[in-house]
Amino acid sequence: MYKIHSLSQNRISADIREKALTSWGTRDNRDGFLDPHQKSEAEFFFEEKSEQGINFSKYSNIPVRVSEDFPVINSFEDCEIDPILLENLKRFGYTDPTPIQRYAIPISLFRKDLMACAETGSGKTIAYLYPLIAKMLQDGPPPSSEIYSSRPVAIILVPTRELAHQIQQEAIKLTYKTGIISFCAYGGVPVDAQVKQLNKGVDILIGTPGRIIDLATHDYLQLQIVRYLILDEADRMLDMGFEPQLIKILEFIKKKERETIMCSATFPQEIKQIAMKYLRDFVILSVGRVGSTTENIVQKIYKVESRDKKLHLLEVLSENPCKTLSNFYVVFVDTKSCAEFITSFLNQKGMQANSIHGDKKQFERERNLNQFKNGKCHILVATDVASRGLDIPGVELVIIYDMPNNIENYVHRIGRTGRIGNKGIAAVFIDDTSKPIIKEICTLLKECKQAVPEWLSNPSSDLMMNYRQPFRENVSKNDKFGLRFERKRPIQEFEKNNGFKNQEWSEGKKNDGFKESFCEQKEDMPEDDPWGVSCENDFATKDEELNPW
Structure with a gap:
């Protein structure tokens, strides 16, 4: 979660703060310095990066199917992108792309809509964050506004708070020193604190559909200039009944040149229908056994x-x-x-x-x-x-x-x-x-x-x-x-x-x-299950985030 610190912590003198290396640091009248808290979080992630690497020997025989022919990258350096992003990839231990990254990154850099289906644990998050940040660095920030500062350029929609938090951590790593600010918005926390952070500026917004709609409805969030839309775990969002919220968010987004990516580990008929409805001239990428798991x-x-x-x-x-x-x-x-x-x-x-x-x-x-x-x-x-x-x-x-x-x-x-x-x-x-x-x-x-x-x-x-x-x-x-x-x-x-x-x-x-x-301990236990070992309850409330506010 994006940490909220006291105002006294924000009064950090300019001589110990670090300048952003791109023009994103001065977007919407920001002061040109790196956000001190995102900077410290990125440095913490650098110190705590996992020792468990990617086992690339297991990737040689993974089936890949793509609906159109595109170049394939064998290294993150195969693309002509901002050197800051390449340095961040190395800094945080991303050495070689996984199969979905090898195929998805070029497709996205060609600015094509993408429907990506892959096994769990295949590296989908970097597959869409890498080209997203690369394109933002290439295009530069939009013209600044004197009125609004809560105008994200990219939105990443997810079904759960934990996934939103995890994606923001990856975004903080890849945007280190760029001046791009990511923000996490979801239910279960006070809305006032989130509004306060939004007013400081946001470029990449990650969140659950319900909270984003509430913020946009109350005019705390401006979605008119959103160019990049990513739906992660799209099948899960449909399972949780979020399709009406997704449609409403798309109504808020006015930009015709929107680029959209949908990611899913399964490919049911509902996902195909929503892709046909919201994606334009899109490419279908399937990596591994869609809807299956791995031999590992x-x-x-x-x-x-x-x-x-x-x-x-x-x-x-x-x-x-x-x-x-x-x-x-x-x-x-x-x-x-x-x-x-x-x-x-x-x-x-x-x-x-x-x-x-x-x-x-x-x-x-x-x-x-x-x-x-x-x-x-x-x-x-x-x-x-x-x-x-x-x-x-x-x-x-x-x-x-x-x-x-x-x-x-x-x-x-x-x-x-x-x-x-x-x-x-x-x-x-x-x-x-x-x-x-x-x-x-x-x-x-x-x-x-x-x-x-x-x-x-x-x-x-x-x-x-x-x-x-x-x-x-x-x-x-x-x-x-x-x-x-x-x-x-x-x-x-x-x-x-x-x-x-x-x-x-x-x-x-x-x-x-x-x-x-x-x-x-027999209280509140059914007579036929005095020990409470079965834990089955047909009427138990399932774990859904249908009330994000």
Whole structure:
């Protein structure tokens, strides 16, 4: 998020501030100096840049399909662009382009509209930011206005706040020292603070459709000169019902020479229709298996019973210990209440876990996500708010605790690992509620050249039979779910491998950190699920950002 600092922090003397290297620094009567806060953030990102690089050896056989012939770049230096941008690419560790970048960048530099579909983790963000900033530096800023300063030249629309925040971080890196100002606008934070920042000037606006409409409707934001429009995760925005908001934003944008890019990991019929409606003479670029995932992600399928999911979760975590402090796990669940429940459960086991979902306040979501990225906790429990676009280096294991109701969300969830050519593992829990997408999962496994379990490929098999049993020892007769037995092996193996504190678990004995045992926590639980292990709720509110204001 673009950080709001006090006025005293803004009173930085000119002798220690740095001049912008392009004319964008003086647009709309700005003082010609770099924004001190974006400058400090870029320098922080430079110091903290990830050690996990791109595994280019995995990219040699990726299929690429393009509807028109265009030149292909093999290096970022193949294009005649501003040397400041090239220097920023090197400074922040971007050495060689990924397949989507090799094809998408020339198409965009030729100023053609683009519909880009690619696997998750393929580098779509740089594929549109690089040519966007290159064209802005080449064209220079528009004529300054004496009245308005909140007049962006480019808008990037995204479905979630977390993705907006992540894209702004990349924009801050690539615009370092140029004087171009990017700004992030989304719901969940006070509008007054965002208006105050907009009044200081904005060139690239990144945000969710609802908040941008509200700002434009109340005349806090002028969209008449927007030339570049980018729709990232377009399929997700349609799923969330944002099409009316997208149409309204297009009505605000008056410029006829608008250049538009749509990015999506899937290519359903709805995306084709919206591309035909909003893009002009566009090029279709498809990289990898559209709507699929990569062979770099090993998908481990577990047939489990709903009541045993928590025990399987502990075992999978113990079987895949963190190798370094920069390795992380993401656990996906369907509902907000389940995210809180599993987070509490893991923390009670001595495993440091955080959660993000739609009921969290924005500062809580950002704090928890940053703690996860910075290694202060290694387990993130999330709803689908974290399944789209988020790029967290070092995620080696994704656990699908609750199966989503469609294959597109499944692809996006497991796509949080195995990014930019690196290896990853997805542990998938399948129970009797998973039948609607089992056939599609089988197809996905075959596409990725992975073994399909016999019980999964046989549609007539009864998923209620022959479940994988969790490890149990010394289970008492009065403890049918095995919650009060001695489970030292999986828990202690996980703690030993990950540096967590040892915890004593024995039959009938409470841990000191518990105020009451699981067997006593029966309030608000359905009678047929006294332990709350299934976390299924047909009426639970899904994690959507339909009320951004």
